[in-house]
Amino acid sequence: MTTRSMRAAVLREQGRAVPYADSRPLDVTTVELDAPGEGEVLVKIAAAGLCHSDLSAIAGKRARAVPTVAGHEAAGVVEEVGPGVTKFSPGDHVVLVFVASCGHCGYCVSGRPNLCESSWQARANGTLQSGARRLSEHGAALNHASGISAFAEYAVTSETSLVKISEEISLIDAAVLGCAVVTGFGAVVNSADVPAGATVAVSGLGGVGLSALLGAVVAGASTIVAVDVTPAKLRLARELGATHAFDANDPGLVEAIRDATGGGAHYAFEMAGVPASMSACYAATRRGGEVITAALPDSTATFAVPLAAHASDERVVRGSYMGSCVPARDIPRLVALHLAGRLPIERLRSRTIALDQINEGFDRLRTGEAVREVVTFEEGGK
Ligand SMILES: NC(=O)c1ccc[n+]([C@@H]2O[C@H](COP(=O)([O-])OP(=O)(O)OC[C@H]3O[C@@H](n4cnc5c(N)ncnc54)[C@H](O)[C@@H]3O)[C@@H](O)[C@H]2O)c1
Ligand SMILES: [Zn+2]
Ligand SMILES: [Zn+2]
Structure with missing residues (x-):
């Protein structure tokens, strides 16, 4: 046929x-x-x-x-x-x-x-x-x-x-x-290569952001702050291993993340596709910290970086596409983790x-x- x-x-x-x-x-x-x-x-x-x-x-x-x-x-x-x-x-x-x-x-x-x-x-x-x-x-x-x-x-x-x-x-x-899992998990494990004990924030708890959260759990992050505008997603994030869950609309959000992570996250993941979320992620990282964005908002969206502080703080802003994955290497690993009850x-x-x-x-x-x-x-x- x-x-x-x-x-x-x-x-x-x-x-x-x-x-x-x-x-x-x-x-x-x-x-x-x-x-x-x-x-x-x-x-x-x-x-x-x-x-x-x-x-x-x-x-x-x-x-x-x-x-x-x-x-x-x-x-x-x-x-x-x-x-x-x-x-x-x-x-x-x-x-x-x-x-x-x-x-x-x-x-x-x-x-x-x-x-x-x-x-x-x-x-x-x-x-x-x-x-x-x-x-x-x-x-x-x-x-x-x-x-x-x-x-x-x-x-x-x-x-x-x-x-x-x-x-x-x-x-x-x-x-x-x-898509969701290879992108979110890969952003943590491949793109950022988060080491055990690091502090992590994830903003935007859809399929991609929750997969990043699951990646942070597997990577052994010590603190995982989850951020969203939807209470049900914050609850789900806690069940999946977030140590803190914050409402993105709270005016004290950045301070709350900085407090929870002992002075700012080592890694913050923008997974919402919202410029305000990207700015919050940037502000919530510590000196030497890294912001990783996998979100794909409106193609005209931009975000401002304070250039002097960016240099003196040695900040990193990293894009992540399909979790920087090698599919034939990574998909079987994800399946194995799932079958082992860890994903x-x-x-x-x-x-x-x-x-x-x-x-x-x-x-x-x-x-x-x-x-x-x-x-x-x-x-x-x-
Ligand atoms: N880079 C890649 O390879 C890749 C792959 C897949 C998806 N994406 C992109 O990743 C993003 C997320 O995809 P998804 O399918 O998980 O989306 P989703 O709609 O399921 O999740 C987005 C989440 O962001 C939350 N949100 C909205 N405003 C927020 C704010 N101000 N602060 C924090 N959270 C907020 C929403 O409540 C929702 O839970 C999209 O932009 C999508 O296009 C990128
Ligand atoms: Zn997709
Ligand atoms: Zn090629």
């Missing part, structure tokens, strides 16, 4: 009004998916998470090639492999990651495949790594989201978008590994939903009501 019909959530235009339950920016409809080409794999999606980066695409805060089948955080089962694929076989359980990699550009060869040159270009163009589009509707091509397009029954991806995982972890649990990623999942409920799901992410909602697909598809 060369082309299959399947259900998918298509983002036709950016910037529709809220609530999305009414404006329905994601159109759940039937589209066509071509067979995998050279170096590509057909995956049957089992579960796909709703991430704030999808929300930013829906809202038009960051430009995207549309129309596109949305979704970039998922797990599934290999259905078919294209020519030349040797690392995967039908039946393999896989996590999909949102940056494919070529293996030979300057970034890939220096251990930074998360910054792969050609993947960057492919994503901007809405294609797979190969430059192809395998999705279409009534004969017109549809764009791929981050080389994944996971809000669909099936996805064709580059083989470098996939990491094989143990069948011991459930695919519903594993769905959040490919309770199932606690990030607020609920599972059907594909038809995806617009309502994005409303709950937008208002802060949900952490991760995960779309699950019926066994056997439509």
